[in-house]
Structures are given as structure tokens and as C-alpha cells.
Amino acid sequence: MADPDWTLYRALLAVLTEGSLSGAARALGQSQPTLGRQIAALEADLGVALFTRSPAGLIPTEAALELRPHAQAMAAAAAALVRAAIPDVDGQGVVRITASEVVGGTVLPPILAELREANPRLQIELVLSNRNDDLLRREADIAVRMARPTQGALYGRKVGESEVRLFASAGYIQKHGQPTDLMDRTGHTVVGFDHVPAYAGGVVANFPIMREIFDVRSDSDLAQLAMIQAGVGIGGCQVPLARRLGLVPVLADAFSFPMEAWVVMHEDLKTSRRMRLVFDALVEGLRVFLSEAD
Amino acid sequence: MADPDWTLYRALLAVLTEGSLSGAARALGQSQPTLGRQIAALEADLGVALFTRSPAGLIPTEAALELRPHAQAMAAAAAALVRAAIPDVDGQGVVRITASEVVGGTVLPPILAELREANPRLQIELVLSNRNDDLLRREADIAVRMARPTQGALYGRKVGESEVRLFASAGYIQKHGQPTDLMDRTGHTVVGFDHVPAYAGGVVANFPIMREIFDVRSDSDLAQLAMIQAGVGIGGCQVPLARRLGLVPVLADAFSFPMEAWVVMHEDLKTSRRMRLVFDALVEGLRVFLSEAD
DNA sequence: GATCAGCCATTCAGTATTGAATAGCAGCCC
DNA sequence: GGGCTGCTATTCAATACTGAATGGCTGATC
Known part of the structure; x- marks a missing residue:
């Protein structure tokens, strides 16, 4: 109903991240009763129950979880302001x-x-x-x-500009040899995305980039690269980076994705x-x- | 130095938008001395002078103006939180x-x-x-x-999908006739952007979309449309919208920009x-x- | 099963914050 | 120039808020 003081949002975020009033109080350099009162005030202002009290801490309600990203946005903006x-x-x-x-x-x-x-x-x-x-x-x-x-x-x-092409480690090539065709992957392992990001989607060289074509999947590009380096399989990598890391080009001219x-x-x-x-x-x-x- | 209470950011934003402590106090439902103290506290915490006091109000320093967008981001997030x-x-x-x-x-x-x-x-x-x-x-x-x-x-x-094509009002066409060539605009007026936005940039049908080709410029698409409707000149408009408004197609097939x-x-x-x-x-x-x- | 650690709610005194009132100042209008 | 309006700074009493201390609770640990 009444729009809450911004301090209360900060309290909410602290309790959500710390999991308890006491923890939030420690994090904010305040006391546990203060945090308790602030959360109660926020609940009263918004007219929504935010936590169910428990002896182990506060359990956030669904409503509180929905508010969290907004409170985080406020915190990020506050930090940026301080930096500025x-x-x-x-x-x-x-x-x-x-x-x-x-x-x-x-x-x-x-x-x-x-x-x-x-x-x-x-x-x-x-x-x-x-x-x-x-x-x-x-x-x-x-x-x-x-x-x-x-x-x-x-x-x-x-x-x-930086091209993404296919690479593998020297060890992998030694063991499995160079694949002859992009479409025929028998005997080879392809490393790629779990959830294909929008920018990487689409069809490249008749090669539809989608989840199913990958044998080993991770959404972390770091993990992907580490797996390629470790000889797990073939994967996409930016050319200058692959060069620096000593990776071996695979199907050099068949696949190229410009970025x-x-x-x-x-x-x-x-x-x-x-x-x-x-x-x-x-x-x-x-x-x-x-x-x-x- | 010390990271300020979030209430102070709210006070800062209110003073920036209202232009005075008194105004900000009215807007926030608080008193002028309170706002004055909060601004002073924020200045002390950040170690930066935010306003130069004057009898007509507070004049923000350059530093305060740089903080403004961040405070606005916080306010937007707070409003979104309340809605949520x-x-x-x-x-x-x-x-x-x-x-x-x-x-x-x-x-x-x-x-x-x-x-x-x-x-x-x-x-x-x-x-x-x-x-x-x-x-x-x-x-x-x-x-x-x-x-x-x-x-x-x-x-x-x-x-x-919606195509942007060129249109003009019936009155304009009656007076100036249909242009015969896209490149030759003598005797015609072209309405377009002041600052061409990224999405509209590029070359369409050998037609480089840039500031200079427009004779009447506005960054407001509403103003552009109003000018086209008023017979000021030829301009881009989405096809279904132009149809609804009864605009006349110009060089129908020569120019098309898909969106x-x-x-x-x-x-x-x-x-x-x-x-x-x-x-x-x-x-x-x-x-x-x-x-x-x- | 007893102990301990960690948590929340409540109380109460102390503090810090607030706001009404006032004074002082600059600009505007008649 | 006088009166008016709107602004900031300051004072001071009242209020609201804070935090230390305490009690009660649950769950983990030995």
C-alpha cells in the first residue's frame, strides 16, 4: 500500500541472501531485532507475507522470491553509483x-x-x-x-572480427584422426552447448547448431574450452585463441562462424x-x- | 567511504528531480530539514560535494549529475518491485x-x-x-x-513481420506527384531521422540510410508520422499502419525494409x-x- | 537423551532521527 | 522600494528507531 522506504528493500535482499535475520544483521552491521522489524514493516507496506518464520531461519515465500531480482537490480545500481x-x-x-x-x-x-x-x-x-x-x-x-x-x-x-572454427587437441587428433566429413561424426566426440544461446543459433555450413548435435554439453564456454584442451572432443573456438593455445584445426574450411x-x-x-x-x-x-x- | 543507506539515494534523486530540498521534501512526504540532513550525510559518506546551496534551490554539481542515472535505475527497480x-x-x-x-x-x-x-x-x-x-x-x-x-x-x-516502405499523404502526392527515382529527390521532401538508430542503419536498395539524405529530421517516430500525414514529405512507415491511415505508397517496390x-x-x-x-x-x-x- | 549452537520474538533504555517553528536571504511584481 | 514568495539553515522538543539482553525454540552432535 504505502511505498516502502528503500532501506527496507536492502533489508529484504540481505535476508534473502543470508537466509536469516541474524545473518542479514551481521552483513549489514545492524542488529537482529532491527532487521526483524524492517522485514515486518515491508510486509505490512506491501501487504504480502514475505517469509515464514522458522527456528532455523526465515523461509522466503514465493512472493519474496519474485521480488528478489528487483532488489538485486537496486543493489547493482547502488554499487554502480558508489563507483561513479x-x-x-x-x-x-x-x-x-x-x-x-x-x-x-x-x-x-x-x-x-x-x-x-x-x-x-x-x-x-x-x-x-x-x-x-x-x-x-x-x-x-x-x-x-x-x-x-x-x-x-x-x-x-x-x-x-573473430572467426569461430572447429578445433581439437593434438592428443585427440592423434588418437581419433581428423574427421572426414562434418555431418558424419561416428567415432568422434563433439563438445558444445547445453542451451544454445541466441547468437550461436542457426545453420552454419549446412550444420544446424542445436543441442542434439553435441555429445558433451556445457553452457560454460570455459568448460567447453577446457574439455577441448583435455582431448575430450572437437569443439568451436575462436581462431586467435586456438592458435595461442596450440589447438589443431579440424575440417579447416568446412565450418566457420564469424563473430x-x-x-x-x-x-x-x-x-x-x-x-x-x-x-x-x-x-x-x-x-x-x-x-x-x- | 562508508556505503550510504539506500534512503539517501532516494533523497538524492528527489532533490535532483525537484530542484530543491523543500520540493523534494514535499514529494517524499518529509520535511525540508530532513532532506537537507540526508543530502549532507550522503555527501559525507561519498566524500563528494553534490550540490551548491543557493537561495533559489540546490544546484547539482557535475558529480551529482553523474550519479543521477544510477539513482534512477534504483527507482525504476523499486517501482518494478512494488508492482511485482x-x-x-x-x-x-x-x-x-x-x-x-x-x-x-x-x-x-x-x-x-x-x-x-x-x-x-x-x-x-x-x-x-x-x-x-x-x-x-x-x-x-x-x-x-x-x-x-x-x-x-x-x-x-x-x-x-512488418515491412517499412515509403509513403506520403494523398495531398502531398497531388501537389508534387510521384517521384520517379529513389535517388533523384529534386522537388521532393524526405522525412527521416535526426540520429539514425542502429536498427535502421545500413543500405537498403542502394539507398544509404544516413542523416544527410533526409530533408526534415526528427528522432520521434510520432513526429515523423505526423509530418508525413500532414503532407510535409515522403517518409518510411510500416505497411499495415500506413494502410490503416490511408497513406499513399511511394515507389512501391523500390524500397522495402523488413522488420x-x-x-x-x-x-x-x-x-x-x-x-x-x-x-x-x-x-x-x-x-x-x-x-x-x- | 543431554548439551550446545543458532535462530526468532520481546522488552526496555538510550540514542538518533524527525518535524514544527523561526530566522535570514534572494528574486519578482506592483 | 515595499511586500510577497520560495528557498536554506538552525534550533529544540517529541518521536521513532535502534541495540543489548533475555527467553524460548528447534535441530545437530556426542
């Missing part, structure tokens, strides 16, 4: 970057190393996630992603010096990395 | 829809009329905006848009009954509308 409030003097402050697990784990570290070397007072937070919506959820300031940004509020720069590499940030952040600094460093570093493929 | 907290019994509650100005102003009203007729206790909020990121900013629950959703957290359903129509919502909201209700009604209504073109 850091005075923007040269090469100082916090910048939060998101990238896929593979890119963040392989390509970015050397780029960030150089950046930190040049700007020791710059703090970097790296969020590895395969969700493409981190920026708009304000869970990061800058994103490295493999798709053109479609949202108007985002400012992006294309840093190059665009982008560095993206909020329009809001364009004016910030440190954001620009990191943005430009990422653009430059990725350009170099992608051009190594030639 | 409304008990989800059949055909009751609030649903917030976003669409472009033209679609929201022409296509949706009859659909929503029927929906309301069938569910009198359902409340509809319609946000007309040409920003494509409303959903992720949680400024709306359901979006009608002309592009495939690319973000993972969104659930979308394609309701059909997909989608209804999109958050994955989170899929389980909500009233969201489903509105979602399905929009899908059905738009399907009918788009099929009228055949």
Missing part, C-alpha cells in the same frame, strides 16, 4: 569489467596487466559471466562481448576519465590480439 | 507496457481496450518511448518492439498470471494487426 562517485582524477578509482569466462580468463589478463603497470592506482574488478545484460543491469561498467550492442543507451566500439568483437560501455560513463582509460586500453589490446590471427 | 508485489490473482494488478510512440499511439489502444473490457480490474500503464532498453532498466514489464531481443534474461515472442515485431518480457515475470494475460493479449492483438496487411 569516486573522484575522477587521472588513473585512479574502480572500474568493473565484464567478459565471458574464456575471454576474461585468457585474453584480458595480459591487457589488464599492462594497464595496471601504467596506472598502479587504478583498481579493476573483473566479472566473468556469460550473460550479455550485465551492463544494463549495471553489474559492470564496461563489457567485452562478441555481439554488436543493440541497446540505445550503450556506447560501443567494434574492435575486430564481431565489441567493447561496450554506458553512454553515461563516456565522460569519465578512468572509464575512457580502461575502455581505450581494452580496445587497443583486443585489436592487437585479434590481428595476431592474420 | 501485488498479489497475482486473476486479471488484477498493474502491468506496465512500453512501446514506441507510434505503435503505442495507434496500434495498442484498441488491443488494450479489449483487454480492459475483459478484465476491468486490470490496470495498465503505457510508457511511450523509443528507447529499447526499458525492460532491462525495469521501467516496464512488457515491451513491444521491432527487433529481436538479444539479451539472455528476456523472453520474447515474435508476432510477425520483425516482438513482444518481450522479463524471464522473471513469466510465472505471473497477469503478466501472461497481458503478454498473450498483445501477441494475439499484434498478430491480427500485422496479418491485416495481407
Whole structure:
């Protein structure tokens, strides 16, 4: 009924994540009775029961679980606000970057190393996630992603193109040999997605990319790559990365999936010096990395 | 330094939008001294000056303006949370829809009329905006848009395809006649974008869509349509809509720009009954509308 | 089965926050 | 220039909120 004080949302999120009033109180640096009262107040304001009390803690109702993502969105925005409030003097402050697990784990570290070397007072937070919506959820300031940004509020720069082709480890090829045909996979193992993401869907070289064609499936690109490296099977990998890792091309010309590499940030952040600094460093570093493929 | 209480963010946003402590206090149902203290506390916590006090009100510093979008994101999430907290019994509650100005102003009203007729206790909020990121900013629950959703957290359903072709009013054609060639526009006026959005960019039928080719420019699709209707010039319009409005096709087969129509919502909201209700009604209504073109 | 750890609800004193009232200031209109 | 309006800063009493302490409860552990 009455719109609740924002503090109450924070309390709700803390209780949901900690699982108890006491835990939430510890996390927020407050007392357990306070949290209890705040949750009660929120329930009264919204007119909905949020938790069923139990001696082991609070069990969230279905209603509370539905509210959770919204409270998390608030928390993400609050964190972004605090980051944005850091005075923007040269090469100082916090910048939060998101990238896929593979890119963040392989390509970015050397780029960030150089950046930190040049700007020791710059703090970097790296969020590895395969969700493409981190920026708009304000869970990061800058994103490295493999798709053109479609949202108007985002400012992006294309840093190059990168083909995904098929690769396997040298050991795997030694054991199983090169497959002769893309369609005939007998005797071979193909590593791929559990849930095929939208950007990867479709038909490539008469090869319908769908769940069923994969013999070993994971939605983590990191896990996929690790399995390819370990000789589990054949899988897709970006060419420059495969080259760096010493993987062996499979059916070299039969399969190619082009991707665009982008560095993206909020329009809001364009004016910030440190954001620009990191943005430009990422653009430059990725350009170099992608051009190594030639 | 210390991370501020969320109430302070709310105070910040209120002062930014109202322009004064007193105004913000009225808006929030609090007193002016309270708001003054909260802003002071926020400045102390963040270590940044947010406003310069003046007898006419508070003038935000550059820092405060940079924080504003984040605070707005929090407010949007809070509003979405409150909406989500409304008990989800059949055909009751609030649903917030976003669409472009033209679609929201022409296509949706009859659909929503029927929906309301069938569910009198359902409340509809319609946000007309040409920003494509409303959903992720949680400024709306359901979006009608002309592009495939690319973000993972969104659930979308394609309701059909709609071609954009060139049209003009009957009066305009009477005065200026039909142009004979797409490239030769002498004696004709072309209505289009000021800032060409990403989805409309590119080359269509050897026709590079860019700012310079337009003689009358607006970023509001509503204004564009109004100008076409008023006989200002030739412009792009979706075929079924143009048909409904009685516009005259121009260079009928020379120019065609295909668009997909989608209804999109958050994955989170899929389980909500009233969201489903509105979602399905929009899908059905738009399907009918788009099929009228055949 | 007794002990212990962890949790929530309640009480009560202390504190921190709030708001009404007031003073002071700048700009606008007659 | 006088009167008016709207704004901020400050004071002070009243209120609301907080947290330490306590009791009661359940479930795990030995």
C-alpha cells in the first residue's frame, strides 16, 4: 500500500541472501531485532507475507522470491553509483569489467596487466559471466562481448572480427584422426552447448547448431574450452585463441562462424576519465590480439 | 567511504528531480530539514560535494549529475518491485507496457481496450518511448518492439513481420506527384531521422540510410508520422499502419525494409498470471494487426 | 537423551532521527 | 522600494528507531 522506504528493500535482499535475520544483521552491521522489524514493516507496506518464520531461519515465500531480482537490480545500481562517485582524477578509482569466462580468463589478463603497470592506482574488478545484460543491469561498467550492442543507451566500439572454427587437441587428433566429413561424426566426440544461446543459433555450413548435435554439453564456454584442451572432443573456438593455445584445426574450411568483437560501455560513463582509460586500453589490446590471427 | 543507506539515494534523486530540498521534501512526504540532513550525510559518506546551496534551490554539481542515472535505475527497480508485489490473482494488478510512440499511439489502444473490457480490474500503464532498453532498466514489464531481443534474461515472442516502405499523404502526392527515382529527390521532401538508430542503419536498395539524405529530421517516430500525414514529405512507415491511415505508397517496390515485431518480457515475470494475460493479449492483438496487411 | 549452537520474538533504555517553528536571504511584481 | 514568495539553515522538543539482553525454540552432535 504505502511505498516502502528503500532501506527496507536492502533489508529484504540481505535476508534473502543470508537466509536469516541474524545473518542479514551481521552483513549489514545492524542488529537482529532491527532487521526483524524492517522485514515486518515491508510486509505490512506491501501487504504480502514475505517469509515464514522458522527456528532455523526465515523461509522466503514465493512472493519474496519474485521480488528478489528487483532488489538485486537496486543493489547493482547502488554499487554502480558508489563507483561513479569516486573522484575522477587521472588513473585512479574502480572500474568493473565484464567478459565471458574464456575471454576474461585468457585474453584480458595480459591487457589488464599492462594497464595496471601504467596506472598502479587504478583498481579493476573483473566479472566473468556469460550473460550479455550485465551492463544494463549495471553489474559492470564496461563489457567485452562478441555481439554488436543493440541497446540505445550503450556506447560501443567494434574492435575486430573473430572467426569461430572447429578445433581439437593434438592428443585427440592423434588418437581419433581428423574427421572426414562434418555431418558424419561416428567415432568422434563433439563438445558444445547445453542451451544454445541466441547468437550461436542457426545453420552454419549446412550444420544446424542445436543441442542434439553435441555429445558433451556445457553452457560454460570455459568448460567447453577446457574439455577441448583435455582431448575430450572437437569443439568451436575462436581462431586467435586456438592458435595461442596450440589447438589443431579440424575440417579447416568446412565450418566457420564469424563473430564481431565489441567493447561496450554506458553512454553515461563516456565522460569519465578512468572509464575512457580502461575502455581505450581494452580496445587497443583486443585489436592487437585479434590481428595476431592474420 | 562508508556505503550510504539506500534512503539517501532516494533523497538524492528527489532533490535532483525537484530542484530543491523543500520540493523534494514535499514529494517524499518529509520535511525540508530532513532532506537537507540526508543530502549532507550522503555527501559525507561519498566524500563528494553534490550540490551548491543557493537561495533559489540546490544546484547539482557535475558529480551529482553523474550519479543521477544510477539513482534512477534504483527507482525504476523499486517501482518494478512494488508492482511485482501485488498479489497475482486473476486479471488484477498493474502491468506496465512500453512501446514506441507510434505503435503505442495507434496500434495498442484498441488491443488494450479489449483487454480492459475483459478484465476491468486490470490496470495498465503505457510508457511511450523509443528507447529499447526499458525492460532491462525495469521501467516496464512488457515491451513491444521491432527487433529481436538479444539479451539472455528476456523472453520474447515474435508476432510477425512488418515491412517499412515509403509513403506520403494523398495531398502531398497531388501537389508534387510521384517521384520517379529513389535517388533523384529534386522537388521532393524526405522525412527521416535526426540520429539514425542502429536498427535502421545500413543500405537498403542502394539507398544509404544516413542523416544527410533526409530533408526534415526528427528522432520521434510520432513526429515523423505526423509530418508525413500532414503532407510535409515522403517518409518510411510500416505497411499495415500506413494502410490503416490511408497513406499513399511511394515507389512501391523500390524500397522495402523488413522488420520483425516482438513482444518481450522479463524471464522473471513469466510465472505471473497477469503478466501472461497481458503478454498473450498483445501477441494475439499484434498478430491480427500485422496479418491485416495481407 | 543431554548439551550446545543458532535462530526468532520481546522488552526496555538510550540514542538518533524527525518535524514544527523561526530566522535570514534572494528574486519578482506592483 | 515595499511586500510577497520560495528557498536554506538552525534550533529544540517529541518521536521513532535502534541495540543489548533475555527467553524460548528447534535441530545437530556426542
